[in-house]
Amino acid sequence: MNLQREMKKTLCILMAGGKGERLYPLTKARAKPSVRFGGIYRIVDFTLSNCLNSDIRRIYVLTQYRSVSLDRHIRLGWSIFNHELGEFIECIPPQQRNVDRWYRGTADSIYQNIHILQRERPERVLILSGDHVYKMNYNDMLAFHLEKKAELTVAGVEVDRKLASAFGIIGSDDEFKIVDWEEKPKDPKPVPGKPDMSFVSMGVYIFNTETLVKGVIADAKNSSSSHDFGKDVVPAMIGRDKVFVHNFKEANNEDGRYWRDIGTLDAYWSANMDLCEKDPPVNLYDPEWLIRTYQEQVPPAKTVSTSSHGSGLLNGTALNSIISGGCIVSGGTVSHSVLSTNVRLEPGSLVEDSVLLDHVTVGARAKIRKAIVDHEAQIPDDFVIGFDLxxxxERFAISPGGVVIVPRGISLG
Structure with a gap:
């Protein structure tokens, strides 16, 4: 089997049009896939890097909600494909060719773009989501799909059962054929022998094109459908079609199973905090599986000592943290936090267990704990966040997990 040849017969469609309502207010002015993550990245960079590292070079990105920043990021950071060799990445907003409406769900977004499949005529379609953080070689999944002669293969992963109600729960037989599917149940079924874990869909699908087209056309005719793959299309195929589950393993790490759906503020904060660990569960420094992004031209980050009135010399320090380019920690302290580009900490300030997006300024002696501070927020001298919820x-939104959300562009002075 020549996987490289088979992958060239596979078209990738990346879903990037959701509102990201549970990630609000970070998605107030941008689509969820374009939210900054891990200092220098956008969330979508992880899925796109998986594609690039898996030698997938034909990608359509379906956009819809507030897509300007996402379109710009992909144009600046991902225009690396050779069109003369048939490679491309293209952002496609709703075309409304066969219906006069916006996308109603993931399946409807494919239905409204059936003309793409008719034009490209791929043998298979790889459907991905633009709001997950993970490292996956899609060639492994394709090999499994071909070996099983599947009509649909779904990627699955074990997650904590307490979190599993947000996903589709998969049951399979000894041959990995899916025999049961329950979408977002209140009481998720545990993995046999692992009462604290559930086996869930990652929202990664490989469809045979003919099967996909039949499925979305039938779904479009169903007036009671929510037009979603996980809720409608896939469950309708169970027991009728050859539907299998591929057990996810991390690229370049046989024992790794790190996958995060960055769908809520708590999940976003927690995934950023994972990166600050001594041995983070997702490795950003693997030269064999680089995560690509677009970075503006900024000077290097630096920490400096500063004299402060009444406090003597204050050393700028950063411990167990990610500090992006353009940041200046001037006599402040950063601990177990992620700072995006061009963040400035003034003397005596403290930032711990927090995520600061780009162009945030933290004033002298200000203190921030367990917070997400959005783009261009200005925190004045002596201001305290996260110590008294x-x-x-009285001023900020607070997530169910107790993370304080400081909105974009706010000036608290």
Missing amino acids: AKDK
């Missing part, structure tokens, strides 16, 4: 609630 009752007081914070």
